[in-house]
Amino acid sequence: MKTVSLLAAAIFMGLISIVVVSSSRQPAFAQSPTVSSPSRSRAARPMTIPISIRVKGVKPEPELQMIDLTVTEDGEPQTVLSIRAIGSSSPLTLAVLIQDDLVSSIGNEIKPLRDFINRLPRGSRVLVGYLRSGSLQVRQKFTTDLEKAAKALRIPVGFASAAPYNPYVEVIEAIRRFDSQPSGRRAILLVSDGLDLSHGLDSSSAGQSLDLQRSITEAQRRSIAVYAFYAPTVGGRDPILAANAQGSLLRLADETGGRAFFQGTGAPVSFDPFIKELTTSLDKQIALTYLSTHTEKGFHRIQVRSLSAGVQIDHPSGYRR
Numbered sequence: 001m002k003t004v005s006l007l008a009a010a011i012f013m014g015l016i017s018i019v020v021v022s023s024s025r026q027p028a029f030a031q032s033p034t035v036s037s038p039s040r041s042r043a044a045r046p047m048t049i050p051i052s053i054r055v056k057g058v059k060p061e062p063e064l065q066m067i068d069l070t071v072t073e074d075g076e077p078q079t080v081l082s083i084r085a086i087g088s089s090s091p092l093t094l095a096v097l098i099q100d101d102l103v104s105s106i107g108n109e110i111k112p113l114r115d116f117i118n119r120l121p122r123g124s125r126v127l128v129g130y131l132r133s134g135s136l137q138v139r140q141k142f143t144t145d146l147e148k149a150a151k152a153l154r155i156p157v158g159f160a161s162a163a164p165y166n167p168y169v170e171v172i173e174a175i176r177r178f179d180s181q182p183s184g185r186r187a188i189l190l191v192s193d194g195l196d197l198s199h200g201l202d203s204s205s206a207g208q209s210l211d212l213q214r215s216i217t218e219a220q221r222r223s224i225a226v227y228a229f230y231a232p233t234v235g236g237r238d239p240i241l242a243a244n245a246q247g248s249l250l251r252l253a254d255e256t257g258g259r260a261f262f263q264g265t266g267a268p269v270s271f272d273p274f275i276k277e278l279t280t281s282l283d284k285q286i287a288l289t290y291l292s293t294h295t296e297k298g299f300h301r302i303q304v305r306s307l308s309a310g311v312q313i314d315h316p317s318g319y320r321r
Contacts, residue, residue, distance in 0.1 A: 046081060047073075047292040050186060050225040050257045051304055052285045052314040067311055071290045072303045073318075079291040084184070091123035092185045092282060093142070095174045096153070099192040100132035100162040101233045106191070107155035109271040113191075114150040116275050125181060128152040129174055131192060132162045136170040142181055160234050166196040166203075168211035168252075171226075175218045185285055186224045187258065189278070193233045194249035195241060206247040216255045220319040225258040225285065229274050232267055239265055255317040281314070297321050 053067060071078045084090075096117065098106075117126055126149035128140040140152035156162075164170050171190060178186060196209040203209045219226055228249040232242065242265040253260040259281055261274040268274065294300050301318040 043295050044291050044293045045295060046289050047319070048183065048223050048287055048289045049302065049304075049316050049319075050223050050285060051288050052225070052257065052259075052281045053306075054281070054284060054312040054314070055308075056310045056312065067306055067308045069288065069313075070305050070307075071288070072305075073290075073292055073294055073300050075301075076293065078293065081289045081291055084287050084289070089121055090185060091121050091125070092187060092285075093125045093178065093181045094120065094186075095127040095129065095142075095177070095188045096149075097129050097131055097136075097171065097174055097188060097190050097192070098153070098156060099164065099167055099231070099233065100130045100137070100156045101158065101160055101164075102156045102191070102193070102231045103234055103267050104158045105267045106231050107158075109191075109268075110153050110155055112271050112275055114153055116279065117150040117153075118146050119279070120146055126150075127174070127177060129170075130154075130156070131164045131167050131170045132157075133164060136173040138177075142177070158234055163233065166198040166209070166211055167192045167194060168196060168209065168215040169198075171215045171252075172211070172218050175215065175222060175224060178222050178224060183223070183287070185282075185287055186222065187282065187285070188219070188224055188226045189229070190226060190249070190252075191229045191231055192249070193231060193236055193242075193245050194228065194252070195233070195236070195245035196248065197241075201241075204241055204244040204248075206244065206251040209248060212248050212252060216252055217320050219252075219256045220316050223287070223316075224256060225314075225316075226252050226256045227258040227278055227281070228253050228260040229268070229271060230260065230262045232265070257314050257316040259314060295321070 069080060071080055123144060124146065125142045125144055126146060127138065127142045128149055130137040130139060140149050143149055174188065196203045196211060230246055230249055246262055250260040263269060299318055299320045302316060304313050304315040306313060
């Protein structure tokens with residue numbers, strides 16, 4: 001009997017210890033700051049992206065606030081938290097970057113670019129820089145004085161010796177200057193041939209330029225839409241290289257939520273049609289914030305859609321954590 005009693009006491013004490021251990025672990029699990037997902041529990045964080053909305057074939061055009069938008073990330077629906085910085089009255093943070101070895105005819109486009117800067121919404125911040133040999137030449141740091149920024153523009157020097165190592169290294173340098181600027185609508189206007197020959201002919205292709213990929217990644221992380229005006233450089237006459245360069249600018253714009261503008265493979269007759277379309281795109285640009293449920297490192301693909309008729313949306317292809 002004594003043996004049976006001791007055995008029963010041992011079993012009872014074992015059960016008590018299991019209950020105590022289980023109870024001590026439960027609060028830590030309950031306080032984990034995660035949100036439920038069909039596949040797994042994971043933290044969520046807000047993500048802001050620039051998008052531009054174009055409405056075609058619908059008159060009158062619907063108000064931006066009335067257009068329904070849905071966001072998916074890696075194929076999963078996400079919750080839209082806010083849509084802000086809507087329309088032409090909302091300030092824009094803009095970097096205007098011009099490659100310094102462009103052909104001389106681009107000098108005729110400085111005045112239209114100055115006029116474009118002066119017409120930006122009140123409160124906008126503008127940086128003016130030139131892509132040239134060495135490093136980015138900042139002619140004007142970010143300023144809300146639009147007239148001062150416009151006056152900082154100058155005619156490109158137009159010498160081959162002024163050519164940058166490749167345009168994208170200095171685009172990245174400019175992108176990092178946005179870190180000190182407020183959130184909201186952000187964009188870069190890049191006037192360049194877009195050609196990367198820093199690692200030979202292979203790097204001229206849109207899919208092979210490492211610095212192009214880096215510039216896309218850095219712009220996506222900072223919610224910057226890149227708009228590109230193609231212009232050839234002094235001595236640039238190879239049609240195959242020109243096609244590669246335009247493909248690179250197109251990829252940079254498409255994957256950051258911007259647009260690229262060309263007139264064949266030669267120098268544009270005028271920037272006026274480019275500036276008109278750019279102004280329209282920026283007038284329809286908004287900052288959309290949604291709750292991202294994917295916090296894993298790596299690339300996350302984004303899709304933004306609308307059920308409204310005739311609506312086309314320019315948005316980043318994704319971002320990398």
